[in-house]
Amino acid sequence: MSEVPLLSVRNLEKHYTRTTGVVSTDVVGRVRAVDGIDFDMRRGETLALVGETGCGKSTTARTVLGLEEPTAGTVTFDGTPLQEFDTTDRSQFRRRVGMVFQDPNSSLDPRMTVGESVGEPLLVHGLTDRERRRERVESVLGRVGLSPQIRSRYPAELSGGQKQRAALARALILQPDLLVADEPVNALDASVQASFLDLLADLTADFGLAVLFISHDLAVVRAVAHRTAVMYLGRIVERGPTAALLDDPAHPYTRALVDSIPRPDPSRPPAGGTLEGDVPDPADPPAGCRFHTRCPAVIQPPESSLSAEAWRSIVSLRRDLVTGRIDLESDVREEYSLPGQFDDQAAESAIDDVVAALEEDDVETARQRLDRAFDSVCIEQEPELAPIEDGRRVACHLHD
Amino acid sequence: MTASRQSDPMLSVSDLSVGFDSYEGTIRAVDGVTFDVHPGETVCIVGESGAGKTVTCEALAGLGPDGSQTAGSVRFDGIELQSAGSRRLQELRGDRIAYVFQHSQNSLDPVYTVGEQLMEVIGYHQEFPEERRRERAIDLLDRVDIANPAERLSDYPHELSGGMGQRVAVAMALAGDPDLLVADEPTADLDVTIQAQLLELFAELQAERDLAILYVTHDLGIVAGIADRVVVMYAGTVVERAPVAQLFKSPAHPYTQALLRSLPGAGELKPIEGRHPEPSVYPDGCRFHPRCPHAVGDCRTGESPELLPAGVESEAACVFYGPDRESSVVRQADPPVDGSTPGEGAHR
Numbered sequence: 001m002s003e004v005p006l007l008s009v010r011n012l013e014k015h016y017t018r019t020t021g022v023v024s025t026d027v028v029g030r031v032r033a034v035d036g037i038d039f040d041m042r043r044g045e046t047l048a049l050v051g052e053t054g055c056g057k058s059t060t061a062r063t064v065l066g067l068e069e070p071t072a073g074t075v076t077f078d079g080t081p082l083q084e085f086d087t088t089d090r091s092q093f094r095r096r097v098g099m100v101f102q103d104p105n106s107s108l109d110p111r112m113t114v115g116e117s118v119g120e121p122l123l124v125h126g127l128t129d130r131e132r133r134r135e136r137v138e139s140v141l142g143r144v145g146l147s148p149q150i151r152s153r154y155p156a157e158l159s160g161g162q163k164q165r166a167a168l169a170r171a172l173i174l175q176p177d178l179l180v181a182d183e184p185v186n187a188l189d190a191s192v193q194a195s196f197l198d199l200l201a202d203l204t205a206d207f208g209l210a211v212l213f214i215s216h217d218l219a220v221v222r223a224v225a226h227r228t229a230v231m232y233l234g235r236i237v238e239r240g241p242t243a244a245l246l247d248d249p250a251h252p253y254t255r256a257l258v259d260s261i262p263r264p265d266p267s268r269p270p271a272g273g274t275l276e277g278d279v280p281d282p283a284d285p286p287a288g289c290r291f292h293t294r295c296p297a298v299i300q301p302p303e304s305s306l307s308a309e310a311w312r313s314i315v316s317l318r319r320d321l322v323t324g325r326i327d328l329e330s331d332v333r334e335e336y337s338l339p340g341q342f343d344d345q346a347a348e349s350a351i352d353d354v355v356a357a358l359e360e361d362d363v364e365t366a367r368q369r370l371d372r373a374f375d376s377v378c379i380e381q382e383p384e385l386a387p388i389e390d391g392r393r394v395a396c397h398l399h400d
Numbered sequence: 401m402t403a404s405r406q407s408d409p410m411l412s413v414s415d416l417s418v419g420f421d422s423y424e425g426t427i428r429a430v431d432g433v434t435f436d437v438h439p440g441e442t443v444c445i446v447g448e449s450g451a452g453k454t455v456t457c458e459a460l461a462g463l464g465p466d467g468s469q470t471a472g473s474v475r476f477d478g479i480e481l482q483s484a485g486s487r488r489l490q491e492l493r494g495d496r497i498a499y500v501f502q503h504s505q506n507s508l509d510p511v512y513t514v515g516e517q518l519m520e521v522i523g524y525h526q527e528f529p530e531e532r533r534r535e536r537a538i539d540l541l542d543r544v545d546i547a548n549p550a551e552r553l554s555d556y557p558h559e560l561s562g563g564m565g566q567r568v569a570v571a572m573a574l575a576g577d578p579d580l581l582v583a584d585e586p587t588a589d590l591d592v593t594i595q596a597q598l599l600e601l602f603a604e605l606q607a608e609r610d611l612a613i614l615y616v617t618h619d620l621g622i623v624a625g626i627a628d629r630v631v632v633m634y635a636g637t638v639v640e641r642a643p644v645a646q647l648f649k650s651p652a653h654p655y656t657q658a659l660l661r662s663l664p665g666a667g668e669l670k671p672i673e674g675r676h677p678e679p680s681v682y683p684d685g686c687r688f689h690p691r692c693p694h695a696v697g698d699c700r701t702g703e704s705p706e707l708l709p710a711g712v713e714s715e716a717a718c719v720f721y722g723p724d725r726e727s728s729v730v731r732q733a734d735p736p737v738d739g740s741t742p743g744e745g746a747h748r
Contacts, residue, residue, distance in 0.1 A: 052591040053562065159675055160449070189448040189618060191662040195671030216591055219621070219663070260596040262621030264663050266644045275593045278561050324548045 004079050005040035006177055006210050007064065012037050012073035014059050018283055029283040033059040035234035036073070038385075043177065046204055046211040048225035048242065050218060050257070054279050055231040057214045061180050064212065065099060066090075078177070095125055098171030102183035104163035107170060108155040114141075115151030118170045125174060136173060144169045145199055161192035165199070172203070179203075182214040197224050218261050222246055230254045233282055233290045236385060240392030250394040252297045276319065286322075289397065292378040293322050299378050299397050305344050313338050314347075314374060317354075321367040328361050346373060408478070409436035410580050410612035411460070416472035418452075418459045420679075427679045429455045431636040431704070432472070437580065440610040442602075444623045444644075446659075447633035448676045453616045456633070457582050460614075461497050462489045477579065495525055498573035502585040505565030508557040514541075514568055515553030518575065525576040540571040544601060563594035570601065577609070584616045599626055620663060624648060632656050635677055635687035637704055642714030652710035653718050654730050655688045686719065694720065694730050 013036055018029040034056040041047050049057040062068045064075055066082055075082045077093060085093060101107060108117050119137045127133055138148040144165045155163055164184060171179060181200070185193040201224055203209050215221050221228055222242055229239040230253065238251040249255040256275045275294050280286055286293045298315045300306060306314070313336045320326045327335065332355050342348040350373030357366035371379065377397050385395040418430040430452040437443045445453045457463075459470045461481060474481040476497060481489065493499070501507065509517060518537040522528065528536065534553070541549035544567040557565060566586060573581065583602070587595040603626065605611055617623060623630055623644065630647045632640040632655065640653040651657045661670040674691040677683060686705050689695040698719055699705075710716040710727065720730045 052593055161675070189676075190620070191448060191659065191672040192675075194662040198671060218592070257592060260592040262592075262595075262599070262619060262623075262625045264620040264624045264648065264660070266624040266627075266648050275597070278563055278594070324551075 003042065005076075006043050006078055007041040007212070008074075008076040009037065009039050009060075009064065010074050010076070012060065012063060012075065013071045014056075014063050014068055015071045031283045032234045032285060033282060034063065034070075035285075037229075037231070037234075037236045039229055039236070039239065041178070041210050041212065043210050044204055044208040045227065046200075046213055046225045048213045048215060048221040048228040049231055050215055050221055050228060051231035052216065052257075052279050054233075054282060056234040056282070057231050058182055060231070061182050061212060061214050065097060065180055066093065091125075095174045096177045098174065098176040098179045100164070100167050100171050100179065100181045100184045102186045104160065104167040104187070105155065107167040108163060110155050113152050113154055114146075114158070114166045117155075118151075118166060118173055121170065121174050137169075140169045140173045141166075143203075144172070145195070159192075161188055161196065164188060164196060168196075168199075172209075175207075176209070178210045178212065180212045180214075183216070184213075185220055186215075186217070193220065200224055218246060218257060230257065233279065233285050235290060235395065236393075237291065237396070238392065238394045239385070240394075241390060244390045244392060250388055250392060250399060251291075251396045252295050252398070253291050256294075256296070276323075288377075288379040288381055289383050289395075292376070293319060295378065297398060298376050301375055301377075304347060304374065306342070306347060309337075310339055310342065310347075314351075314370070318367070318370050318374070321363055321370065324363070326358070326363060328358060328363075332358055350374070407439055409475075410439045410477055411437040411614065412473075412475040413456075413460065414473045414475075416456065416459060416470065416474060418455050418464055419469045419471075420465070421467060421469075422680065424680045426469075428682075429468075429636055429679050430459065433631075433633070433636075433638050434707075435631045435638065435641060437612045437614050439579070439612050440606060441628045442606065442613040442615055442626050443629050443631060444627035445614070445616045445631045445633055446618060446620065446623055448618060450635075450676050450678070451633040452636040452679075453618075453633055454584055457499075457584050457614065457616055460582065461493050461499075462486065463493075463499070494521070494573075494578075495576040496578050497580045497582065498576065498578035500566075500570055500573050500581065500583045500586045502588045504569030504586065505557060505560070505562065507569060508565065510557050512556075513553065514555050514557065514560070518553070518568070518572060521572050521575045536575075540574060541568070543574065543605075544568070544571045545597070546571070563590055563597065566590060566594075566598060567601070570598070574605070578611070580612045580614065581605075582614045582616075585618070587622070588617075595622075602626065620648075620660065632659070635682050636679060637687060637717065638707065639688065639718070640710075640714070640716045641707065642711070646711060646714050650711065650731070652714055652716035652721065652727075652730075653688075654692045654694055656716075657730075658691070686717070 012034055014034040016031045016033060017027045018031055020026045020028050037060065039047065049060060051057050063070050080089060115137050118140065119133045122133050122136060137151060141148055141150060146162060146165050158166065185196050188196060197220065200211060204211055213225055225242045227240065228242045228245050229236045230251065232253050238245060238254045245254065246258055249258050280293060292298055300311045317336045338351060342351065350369060353369045354366045357369060383395045383397050385393045387393050388399050414434045416430060416433045417428060419426045419428045433456055435443060445456065447453050460474050464470060476492065515537055518540060519533040522533045522536050537553060538549045541552055546552055546564060546567055560568060587598050602613060606613055615626060627644040629643050631638055632653065634655050640656045647656065651660055658672045662672050672691055677687065683690055685701045686699045689699040705717045705719050707715040707717045708721040710721045718730060719725060720727050
C-alpha cells in the first residue's frame with residue numbers, strides 16, 4: 001500500500017470551550033468533541049463513521065471539510081496538509097470535495113430552480129458559458145437518476161428523495177474526488193433510501209469517488225461502506241472492513257450498537273442486554289476506557305478471585321453508583337444479587353463498607369471504596385487503538 | 401407481546417375515513433381503514449410517508465387537523481368515539497387513551513420544570529394534595545428508568561437529552577394509567593441504543609398493565625421486534641393485515657413484498673420504483689398499480705380492491721386473492737421487475 005491516501009487524518013482534535021455565560025469569556029470546561037483520531041481514505045473507497053449522537057462524527061466531517069479549524073492534529077488532502085493551503089490550493093480543494101447533508105432543503109435555495117442550484121458551483125468556479133453549464137447540469141442530473149426536465153422546477157415541487165438527489169447532483173457537478181455525506185438518507189423512506197444508496201455505490205465504483213459517510217444507521221452502513229470506524233466520545237474505538245466489523249464486533253460498544261438495531265425478522269427475538277444510560281458528558285469523559293461506565297464486559301482485576309457472576313454484580317453496582325441510579329432505600333446485597341459471604345476476604349470487607357456507606361446515603365464514599373477494592377484495568381488505563389485480525393483495530397483491554 | 405384475542409377489542413376501528421377540503425376538492429387522506437387492537441396486544445401500522453398513518457392515529461380521539469372530516473366508526477372499550485362529545489373525548493384522552501408522538505419532547509413547555517408539568521398532569525387526572533402528586537411524579541419518572549428522579553423534577557426540558565425528554569413524555573402519557581397507548585414514531589429521532597431502551601420499556605409497561613398499544617412506524621425492524629399484528633397502509637388504504645410472523649414469512653400484498661425487499665441488509669437493495677402518490681391524485685383502481693410488477697387490466701380501473709383472505713388470519717387488498725384468480729402469481733418469491741414502470745424515481 002504505497003499509494004498516497006487521498007485523505008489522511010492524524011491525531012485530529014476539536015475542542016470547544018464552554019464559558020459561564022453568554023458574554024462571559026471565563027472558560028469553565030472544554031467539550032472534547034473530537035479527541036485524537038486517525039484514519040486514511042483511498043480513492044473509490046467509502047468509509048463510514050458511526051456512533052451515537054454527540055460522539056463527534058459530524059464534527060470530524062466538518063473539520064475534514066475545513067469548515068472548522070482543528071484544535072490539534074492534521075488533515076492531509078492528496079499529500080498537502082490543509083493548514084499549508086494557499087488561496088489557490090483552497091479553491092482547488094473546494095472543487096475537489098463535495099458535501100451532502102441530512103436535510104436536502106438546507107442545500108437547495110427555495111428561490112432558485114434545481115438547474116440554477118445544481119449549476120451554481122460551476123459559475124462560482126468560473127464557467128460562465130450558459131450553454132455549457134446547462135449541458136453539464138443535465139448530464140449530472142441524469143447521472144443521479146433525475147430527468148433533465150427537473151432543471152426548471154423549484155425544490156418545493158420535488159419529493160424528499162428527488163431533493164436529496166438534486167443536492168447530490170450539486171455536490172457532484174465539479175467532479176470531486178471526495179464526497180462527505182452526513183446522514184444523507186436519514187430523512188428518506190426506506191424504499192427511497194435503497195435507491196439513493198444504490199446510486200452512491202455506483203458512483204464510487206464507476207468514478208473512483210471516495211465517500212466519507214456519516215451515519216448512525218448500521219443497516220445503511222453495511223449496504224454502502226467498505227470500511228467503518230466506530231466513534232465513542234470523540235475517539236475511534238474500532239475500525240475495519242465493514243462486514244467483518246458488523247458480523248463479529250470486537251469492541252463491546254460496537255457489539256451493543258449492532259445488538260440495538262431492530263432486525264426485520266420476527267423469528268429472531270431482539271438481542272436484549274441493551275446499553276444502559278446515555279452517553280456521558282464529553283466535557284468530562286470518564287477516566288480509563290471512556291466506555292467503561294456503560295460497558296457490560298469490564299475486566300476483573302487479576303488478583304481477585306470472584307466468580308463471573310459476582311463480578312458482574314459488582315460492575316453493575318459500580319455503574320449505578322457512578323450514574324446515580326442507585327436506589328438508596330433498597331437492600332443493596334439483595335438488589336444486586338451479591339453473595340451473602342464472599343470467599344475473597346478483601347472483597348467481603350469492601351462490600352461491607354460500601355453497604356455501610358450507602359446506609360448513610362453517602363454515595364461518594366461508597367463509590368471510592370468500591371474503586372479501591374476493585375481496580376479494573378478498564379477504569380485505570382485508556383486502551384490504545386491496536387491491530388487485531390482481518391485488518392481491524394480495536395481500543396479495548398479485552399484484546400490486550 | 402401476548403395477544404389475548406379472546407377478549408373484546410380495546411379499540412375497534414371500522415371503515416374510518418378522513419377528508420380535507422382543498423382547492424382541488426375533498427382529499428381523502430385516509431380511506432376506509434379497519435383494524436382492532438386487543439388488551440395486551442401491540443398492533444403496528446407501517447407504511448411510507450404520506451400513507452395516512454399519522455392522520456389515522458390523530459383521528460381516533462378527535463385530534464385530527466382543523467377542517468378535517470372523519471367518517472366511520474371508532475369504538476374504544478365499547479364507547480363510540482365518533483359521536484362522543486368533546487367533553488367526553490377530553491376525559492378519555494390522557495386518562496384512558498394516551499398519545500406519544502415523534503417529537504414529544506417538544507410538547508414539554510420550556511419555561512416550566514419537568515416536575516411542575518408532570519404534577520399538573522397528575523392533578524388533572526386525580527385530585528391529590530401536592531405532596532402526593534410529587535411522590536407520584538417521582539414514581540412515574542422512576543418507572544420510565546430516569547436516574548435520580550427526585551432531582552430531575554427541578555430540571556427544565558432543555559436540560560434533558562433527547563432520550564430522556566422522550567421518556568418524560570412517556571411518563572406524562574402514563575400519568576392517567578391508560579388502557580390504550582397510541583405511539584406515533586416515538587423513536588424516530590433517537591439513537592439505536594436509546595431506541596432499544598425505549599422499546600424495552602414499552603414491552604415492560606405492556607406486560608405490567610395489559611396495555612393495548614397502537615404503534616406507528618416506517619421501520620420494519622421495529623415492527624418485527626414488538627408487533628403482534630401488523631396493518632400495512634398505502635395511499636390512505638389498508639393493503640394488508642396479518643400476524644407479524646406471517647407478514648415477514650409470506651407477505652401477501654405486492655406492496656408489502658416490495659417493502660420487505662427494499663430493506664438494507666436483505667441482500668441486494670431493491671428499491672421500489674416510482675413514488676408514493678399524493679392524496680390529491682390517487683390512481684383509479686388499486687392505488688399501488690402504477691408501481692406494481694403484477695398489475696393487470698382490472699387493477700387499473702374502478703374502486704380500490706377490498707381486503708380478501710390471503711392466508712391464515714391474513715388479508716390483502718389485491719385482486720389476485722379474489723375468486724377465480726391464481727394468487728400464486730403474486731406469491732412468487734421474486735417477481736421480474738417491470739422496467740417500464742412509470743414515475744420519476746425510475747432511474748435505470
